[in-house]
Amino acid sequence: MATRHDRKVSIxxxxxxxxxxxSSSHTAGTARLGRVARExxxxxxxxxxFVLHPPLAATYRGHGSxxxxxxxxxxxxxxDPRIPEAIRIAEQMGVTIEFAEEDLGEVxxxxxxxxxxxxxxxxxxxxxxxxxxxxxxxxxxxxxTRFKGDSPVLLLFYxxxxxxISEVTQVIAEEGINxxxxxxxxxxxxxxAFMEIDxxxxxxxxxxxxxxxxxDVAEARYLDKIP
Amino acid sequence: MIESFKALEQxxxxxxxxxxxxxxxxxxxxxxxxxxLEALRRRRAVMRDCVERGKSGGTSMGKxxxxxxxxxxxxxxxxxxxxxxxxxxxELYALSVMGENSRMGVIVAAPTAGAGGIVPGMLLALxxxxxxxxxxxxxxxxVAGGIGSIIALSANISGAAGGCQNEVGVASSMGAGxxxxxxxxxxHEVINAAAIALKNTLGLVCDPVGGLVEVPCxxxxxxxxxxxxxxxxxxxxxxxxxxxxxxxxxxxxRIGRSLPRGLKETAEGGLATTDTGAAIAxxxxxxxxxxxxxxAAERERLAQERKAHST
Numbered sequence: 001m002a003t004r005h006d007r008k009v010s011i012x013x014x015x016x017x018x019x020x021x022x023s024s025s026h027t028a029g030t031a032r033l034g035r036v037a038r039e040x041x042x043x044x045x046x047x048x049x050f051v052l053h054p055p056l057a058a059t060y061r062g063h064g065s066x067x068x069x070x071x072x073x074x075x076x077x078x079x080d081p082r083i084p085e086a087i088r089i090a091e092q093m094g095v096t097i098e099f100a101e102e103d104l105g106e107v108x109x110x111x112x113x114x115x116x117x118x119x120x121x122x123x124x125x126x127x128x129x130x131x132x133x134x135x136x137x138x139x140x141x142x143x144x145t146r147f148k149g150d151s152p153v154l155l156l157f158y159x160x161x162x163x164x165i166s167e168v169t170q171v172i173a174e175e176g177i178n179x180x181x182x183x184x185x186x187x188x189x190x191x192x193a194f195m196e197i198d199x200x201x202x203x204x205x206x207x208x209x210x211x212x213x214x215x216d217v218a219e220a221r222y223l224d225k226i227p
Numbered sequence: 228m229i230e231s232f233k234a235l236e237q238x239x240x241x242x243x244x245x246x247x248x249x250x251x252x253x254x255x256x257x258x259x260x261x262x263x264l265e266a267l268r269r270r271r272a273v274m275r276d277c278v279e280r281g282k283s284g285g286t287s288m289g290k291x292x293x294x295x296x297x298x299x300x301x302x303x304x305x306x307x308x309x310x311x312x313x314x315x316x317x318e319l320y321a322l323s324v325m326g327e328n329s330r331m332g333v334i335v336a337a338p339t340a341g342a343g344g345i346v347p348g349m350l351l352a353l354x355x356x357x358x359x360x361x362x363x364x365x366x367x368x369x370v371a372g373g374i375g376s377i378i379a380l381s382a383n384i385s386g387a388a389g390g391c392q393n394e395v396g397v398a399s400s401m402g403a404g405x406x407x408x409x410x411x412x413x414x415h416e417v418i419n420a421a422a423i424a425l426k427n428t429l430g431l432v433c434d435p436v437g438g439l440v441e442v443p444c445x446x447x448x449x450x451x452x453x454x455x456x457x458x459x460x461x462x463x464x465x466x467x468x469x470x471x472x473x474x475x476x477x478x479x480x481r482i483g484r485s486l487p488r489g490l491k492e493t494a495e496g497g498l499a500t501t502d503t504g505a506a507i508a509x510x511x512x513x514x515x516x517x518x519x520x521x522x523a524a525e526r527e528r529l530a531q532e533r534k535a536h537s538t
Contacts, residue, residue, distance in 0.1 A: 109387040
């Protein structure tokens, strides 16, 4: 029996996305991975380094993955006709771009680590483009995650302590927002920890502010569905 | 969730198939049926645009393809084609979409970009030739997407995961089911059309020359659009697939796993490593290196300019 994936693919995911060619896995998926990095950074980048897993490094250029990754990282959507010009646009914006190759281990062939830096902060994600424009992000800033960009999500970086989940979910419940799934990971007991909360409806700036002010929360990011 | 094609056949008995898919998808993903239909209306329009733009041709990014649609369109217009108009148009529209795709034009991944010509090729040609209401085409896109979403429960839809069978095979299967629906077939005919199409693409490898979605992808889309039409024809005549669709999907996944890495989109085997394929790959690499050097020189020039400006 074939392995079943943990999440279902919708009709619109299969019959889509509308995108700039030529490859849904190498162009649309990689653009979405770049976009995830940009959205977590939450400011215009000044430098981005793309570390490609060897199979992707062997194939990325001919599929325009370089344009797509950069396009996503500067905030372009997968159907933006400016994607073929993305590297030139990024350079005009003064963004330093670097491509490198490294074995990322037992991962999907089309995997990349994106190290993105802005004027005020930096972030790092590792993810795969698994086909048809569908992505999986499985590391954020060194924390394990399992993020697909297909629903609104709240990402929290905090200090591990008892009661954290209940305090955060309390705020979300008070905002009338339904939680679809919740995932936590930490580097060490009582140290840096990370929480990913998939929600059914958008989180307002006010609610996000309330979540940020929960004790020991270092940073909170709300990401809308990645187009 | 519709777990299998077997479950689908039971669930959809006596109902209009798109309604079953729309209902399930709305429950599963929280998107109302009307929104899904509206999105698919827009996607049909993108497909239609693509077919129009693609007919005029142009060179692909890798300069290997791009004018196939233009040549076939000319032959068709001048009465130099010998196949029936439906078949020619299915080929033509698939080529048009793939030409646009190869030029980094805006297309609909159906289910992927590399196999994105097949579903529009089949459906738009049929719509035109049989004067089918475009709204029925939109509902057929629901059927195509629904078939793909059941396959995707077991299989990664990418050449990197399982070879071309996972892309072109799946697209042809989705399109065959959708065509069976458009021509009045019920759930049984739809599933059998999808099964016959998919079964006969098993083992298809992904060996793109130079790693580009150009050779053999562009022409392959045209051929497998026709393949899907013939599968639908058989199913509508009452021909059943001996191996049930669910088992065909399982076989596809197993075959995909056992395919060597060199035949799964890496451009390290098959057509990609023929004498001609390898020579093209070398040329592409040289050109890419040259472009990179030019870009580096341009960056250097801009930096010098900025420096001169600030002093």
